Amino acid sequence: MLTMRHQPRPSPRPHEAMQQMKAEDREKKPKFCINDHIDILIEILKHLDGPSLGVASSVCRLWCTIARSDSIWEHLCFRHVSSPPPSSLRTIVVALGGYKELYMVCVRPVLSRLLHSDLVRSSVWTRDEVQLSLSLFCVDYYERRLLGDTSPSSLMFLCKPVNV
Amino acid sequence: MSLYSSGTSAASSAGSSVSSTTKPSEIDGLLAGAGYRVRSSDLRHVAQRLERLDAAMVNSPAEVSQLASDAVHYNPSDIASWVDSLLSELNQTASLPSDLPELPELMVGPGLNQTVLAEDAWTDHDAPQHQQLNNQFPVMTAMEEDSGIRLVHVLLTCAESVQRGDLAFAGSLIEDMQSLLTRVNTSCGIGKVAGYFIDALSRRIFTPQGVGFGGGVGLDPAYENEVLYHHFYEACPYLKFAHFTANQAILEAFDGHDCVHVVDFNLMHGLQWPALIQALALRPGGPPLLRLTGIGPPSPDGRDSLREVGLRLSELARSVNVRFAFRGVAASRLEDVKPWMLQVNPKEAVAVNSIMQLHRLLGSEPSRNSPIEMVLGWIRNLNPKIMTVIEQEANHNQPGFLDRFTDALYYYSTMFDSLEACTLQPEKALAEIYIQREICNVVCCEGSARVERHEPLAKWRGRLGQAGFRPLHLGSNAFKQASMLLTLFSAEGYCVEEKEGCLTLGWHSRPLIAASAWEAPLALPDANSPAAAPGIFVNPHSNPPINSL
Numbered sequence: 001m002l003t004m005r006h007q008p009r010p011s012p013r014p015h016e017a018m019q020q021m022k023a024e025d026r027e028k029k030p031k032f033c034i035n036d037h038i039d040i041l042i043e044i045l046k047h048l049d050g051p052s053l054g055v056a057s058s059v060c061r062l063w064c065t066i067a068r069s070d071s072i073w074e075h076l077c078f079r080h081v082s083s084p085p086p087s088s089l090r091t092i093v094v095a096l097g098g099y100k101e102l103y104m105v106c107v108r109p110v111l112s113r114l115l116h117s118d119l120v121r122s123s124v125w126t127r128d129e130v131q132l133s134l135s136l137f138c139v140d141y142y143e144r145r146l147l148g149d150t151s152p153s154s155l156m157f158l159c160k161p162v163n164v
Numbered sequence: 165m166s167l168y169s170s171g172t173s174a175a176s177s178a179g180s181s182v183s184s185t186t187k188p189s190e191i192d193g194l195l196a197g198a199g200y201r202v203r204s205s206d207l208r209h210v211a212q213r214l215e216r217l218d219a220a221m222v223n224s225p226a227e228v229s230q231l232a233s234d235a236v237h238y239n240p241s242d243i244a245s246w247v248d249s250l251l252s253e254l255n256q257t258a259s260l261p262s263d264l265p266e267l268p269e270l271m272v273g274p275g276l277n278q279t280v281l282a283e284d285a286w287t288d289h290d291a292p293q294h295q296q297l298n299n300q301f302p303v304m305t306a307m308e309e310d311s312g313i314r315l316v317h318v319l320l321t322c323a324e325s326v327q328r329g330d331l332a333f334a335g336s337l338i339e340d341m342q343s344l345l346t347r348v349n350t351s352c353g354i355g356k357v358a359g360y361f362i363d364a365l366s367r368r369i370f371t372p373q374g375v376g377f378g379g380g381v382g383l384d385p386a387y388e389n390e391v392l393y394h395h396f397y398e399a400c401p402y403l404k405f406a407h408f409t410a411n412q413a414i415l416e417a418f419d420g421h422d423c424v425h426v427v428d429f430n431l432m433h434g435l436q437w438p439a440l441i442q443a444l445a446l447r448p449g450g451p452p453l454l455r456l457t458g459i460g461p462p463s464p465d466g467r468d469s470l471r472e473v474g475l476r477l478s479e480l481a482r483s484v485n486v487r488f489a490f491r492g493v494a495a496s497r498l499e500d501v502k503p504w505m506l507q508v509n510p511k512e513a514v515a516v517n518s519i520m521q522l523h524r525l526l527g528s529e530p531s532r533n534s535p536i537e538m539v540l541g542w543i544r545n546l547n548p549k550i551m552t553v554i555e556q557e558a559n560h561n562q563p564g565f566l567d568r569f570t571d572a573l574y575y576y577s578t579m580f581d582s583l584e585a586c587t588l589q590p591e592k593a594l595a596e597i598y599i600q601r602e603i604c605n606v607v608c609c610e611g612s613a614r615v616e617r618h619e620p621l622a623k624w625r626g627r628l629g630q631a632g633f634r635p636l637h638l639g640s641n642a643f644k645q646a647s648m649l650l651t652l653f654s655a656e657g658y659c660v661e662e663k664e665g666c667l668t669l670g671w672h673s674r675p676l677i678a679a680s681a682w683e684a685p686l687a688l689p690d691a692n693s694p695a696a697a698p699g700i701f702v703n704p705h706s707n708p709p710i711n712s713l
Contacts, residue, residue: 086446086448088445088446088450089446091484091485092442092445092446092484092485095483095484096442096483096484110652113651113652114648114651114652128641128644128645128648129648131443131645132645132648132649134442134446135408135411135438135439135442135443136439138438138439138441138442138480139435139438139439141438141480142434142435142438142476142477142480143435145476145479145480146433146434146473146476
């Protein structure tokens with residue numbers, strides 16, 4: 001049975017001390033919101049893979065804008081290339097439809113298909129794979145322009161795995 | 165060859181006594197002709213067992229490969245007991261279908277097996293090679309297998325009688341074959357290919373004149389051909405391989421030149437050129453001025469299809485900042501093209517690109533001033549930096565009809581086999597029609613109507629060497645690119661091979677298309693002249709990499 005006596009305030013136990021400190025911190029420092037630090041946000045988003053970027057674009061408008069910007073996808077396309085691509089590449093890719101298109105239509109299927117085979121053992125790929133992806137991308141772009149509305153299936157063989 | 169079984173039921177074991185108590189009339193006649201002894205009453209049972217075997221094999225692929233290499237098969241003519249012994253060899257835990265369906269029709273095996281089995285039969289026309297057959301996987305019923313082999317035999321007999329001139333007999337064989345066709349699966353494998361060849365033979369026999377594969381229902385045949393060609397491009401990798409390999413060689417040859425000119429002997433939709441334009445755009449030092457001259461058949465009713473293609477290519481070149489100029493040359497035959505129509509500038513580097521066009525210039529026998537010599541002559545006089553030649557790797561220009569026919573049967577069976585892997589429709593169906601037209605031309609046509617005069621690479625080497633061309637080795641970049649391209653197709657069975665600087669693409673070690681590159685060195689007026697032509701000491705392997713990315 002506890003008797004209430006006036007006693008000097010006892011020293012706080014450790015976890016109580018922590019809670020007290022946090023409360024004080026919250027009052028003193030402003031809240032940290034990632035959306036206020038776009039450069040950090042971009043850096044983080046750069047490390048995501050394609051599907052995750054898609055999910056990220058559903059978070060909020062800011063994330064959507066960033067996740068859809070071509071520069072993030074450019075980074076994604078060449079993240080695993082051993083040497084950086086030349087600056088002339090950007091004009092061409094943009095003219096042919098942009099990096100996101102390049103990734104979705106070519107880079108992703110080519111990479112996954114090659115990884116399944118023995119040709120590319122690690123996830124690093126060389127300029128040969130990049131060049132091939134670009135060529136296929138270019139042919140696809142040309143077919144779309146030439147044939148008009150009908151969606152060309154030149155690259156469909158990439159999407160549909162074949163079981164022989 | 166035939167071993168007798170004394171089994172009264174299908175569950176008898178191997179190693180049986182010699183005498184058979186079954187009456188000959190109960191043994192199935194067709195199978196007996198193929199060397200198998202199965203009672204007619206047992207047929208359904210045997211077929212069911214084969215289905216179970218098929219299911220068991222599908223479920224345990226590892227053991228199947230062991231079966232192929234290690235297992236010893238006893239008494240294969242007694243299919244029933246043999247299948248049972250296989251079933252027991254595979255693990256009992258393999259899941260078998262719980263209730264076997266009633267058999268409305270016999271089971272069909274994959275097309276490859278049927279073709280491979282049929283190929284063995286061609287090596288010896290007189291006696292079916294049953295021992296060889298039994299070393300394969302008999303995943304189809306014996307009855308179908310037999311009908312497939314018979315079809316091939318009758319086809320060859322028919323071709324031989326056509327060569328002899330005995331058209332009446334050949335015609336009767338056509339009827340036999342059409343009835344045999346009802347017993348095989350004509351949607352794949354040997355049935356499908358045989359169907360096309362039977363059709364071609366009957367055209368030859370019954371409508372000897374005017375057997376050009378005429379255009380469809382009022383459509384322009386050139387336009388039709390373009391559409392079919394496009395679907396052939398999509399359905400299988402042969403044309404893609406051709407384009408990419410030729411582009412790589414052309415790219416390497418154009419290195420260091422600022423004005424380049426490509427002459428395409430068959431423009432079609434110009435599908436080859438976007439990739440080259442893009443690669444030139446990315447080359448270190450910037451793109452050259454690219455001129456493209458596309459040759460193609462004239463289009464009727466005012467449509468200028470060549471110009472339309474040129475416009476699209478120009479648009480593409482403009483968007484990637486490559487200076488580009490296009491010229492179309494309409495000609496129905498390649499020999500009608502004269503070099504002045506190409507307007508080649510002496511200062512530019514010229515590349516001549518021929519994808520399955522040169523063989524159309526050949527005739528039945530070599531003659532002086534033949535179209536091929538004339539065309540090769542003016543190509544040589546253009547002094548091209550490179551000429552890329554892609555041709556079918558087949559011998560379809562032999563004088564004897566039977567030889568041509570046999571080679572074509574083998575070649576196109578392999579090609580159809582490779583097409584089985586394609587699942588895109590309608591690409592696959594239209595690609596098959598495209599191939600069917602080639603078959604018809606090889607089989608039905610003669611004289612100037614027969615344009616599909618394919619010759620193997622060895623013959624082209626000789627011909628081009630005699631015309632003054634020197635081979636250029638396709639480098640390792642081309643090989644790597646081709647291998648990567650094939651991996652993307654992910655249908656295992658395609659193979660790229662390199663042979664003396666040329667690349668071939670084939671299906672299961674049968675090359676079907678060959679790519680080579682040639683140059684025409686400047687003719688020296690005097691062998692002792694100190695001013696050696698710059699083209700003589702070319703070392704293609706010292707070319708720098710194409711796109712340093």
